[in-house]
Amino acid sequence: MAKMPSIGLGIWKNCDDTTRIVRDAIELGYRYIDTAAFYFNEAEVGAGINECSIAREEIFLTTKVWNDDQGYDKTLKAFETSLKKLNFNYVDLYLVHWPKPHSSDTWKALEKLYSEGLVKAIGVANF
Numbered sequence: 001m002a003k004m005p006s007i008g009l010g011i012w013k014n015c016d017d018t019t020r021i022v023r024d025a026i027e028l029g030y031r032y033i034d035t036a037a038f039y040f041n042e043a044e045v046g047a048g049i050n051e052c053s054i055a056r057e058e059i060f061l062t063t064k065v066w067n068d069d070q071g072y073d074k075t076l077k078a079f080e081t082s083l084k085k086l087n088f089n090y091v092d093l094y095l096v097h098w099p100k101p102h103s104s105d106t107w108k109a110l111e112k113l114y115s116e117g118l119v120k121a122i123g124v125a126n127f
Contacts, residue, residue: 001121002049002060002092002093002120002121003033003060004032004060004092004093004121005030005031007008007030007032007062008030008031008032008033008034008060008062008108009021009022009025009030009033009034009076010034011033011034011035011039011041011045013020013039014037014039014040014041014044016024017081018041018044018048019034019044019045019047019048019051021027021046021047021048021089022044022045022047022048023047023051023052023121025048025095026048026049026052026054026059027052027053027054027082028104030056031058031060032059032086033045033048033049033060033061033062033065034054034061034062035061035062035063035064035107036046036064036066036095036097037047037063037064037069037078037081037082037097038064038066038068038097042063042082042085042086043085043086043087044087045061045086046087046088047087048117049061049086049088049094050087056088057080059089060092060093061092061093062091062092062093062094062095063082063086063091063093063094063095063111064094064095064097064125065078065079065082065094065096065097065106066078066096066098067097067098067100070096070100070103070105070106071105071106071109072105072106072108072109073109075077075106075109075110076109076112076113079094079109079113079118083118088105089118089122090118090119091118091119092119092120093119093120093123094110094113094114094119094121094122094123095122095123095124095125096110096123096124096125097125097126097127098125099124099126099127100127102122108123110122
């Protein structure tokens with residue numbers, strides 16, 4: 001079972017300092033970082049995690065699939081894109097960002113990712 005820290009840093013918008021902010025937050029003790037494909041900052045968030053002195057396994061990382069990428073095949077592709085941008089081989093929590101009609105196909109894709117060990121936990125946000 002994945003254990004999520006109770007306090008974390010949510011990175012909503014990308015800015016010139018995103019990488020530094022993430023790195024510094026981790027160095028200051030944050031161990032939970034939350035991002036999403038729709039925030040357009042996954043590469044910078046991943047860089048910040050990679051630049052810190054804390055092992056990746058000690059950081060709980062969440063990202064989310066956006067509405068335009070829902071559906072079974074599109075969700076799997078979106079996840080692969082997120083992993084590449086983050087520069088990791090797994091995430092701790094992958095969420096469906098917003099409810100959408102017929103989200104069950106999206107959920108099935110999340111279950112596949114979970115069963116393959118690419119995510120430690122799956123869930124929903126804003127439902």
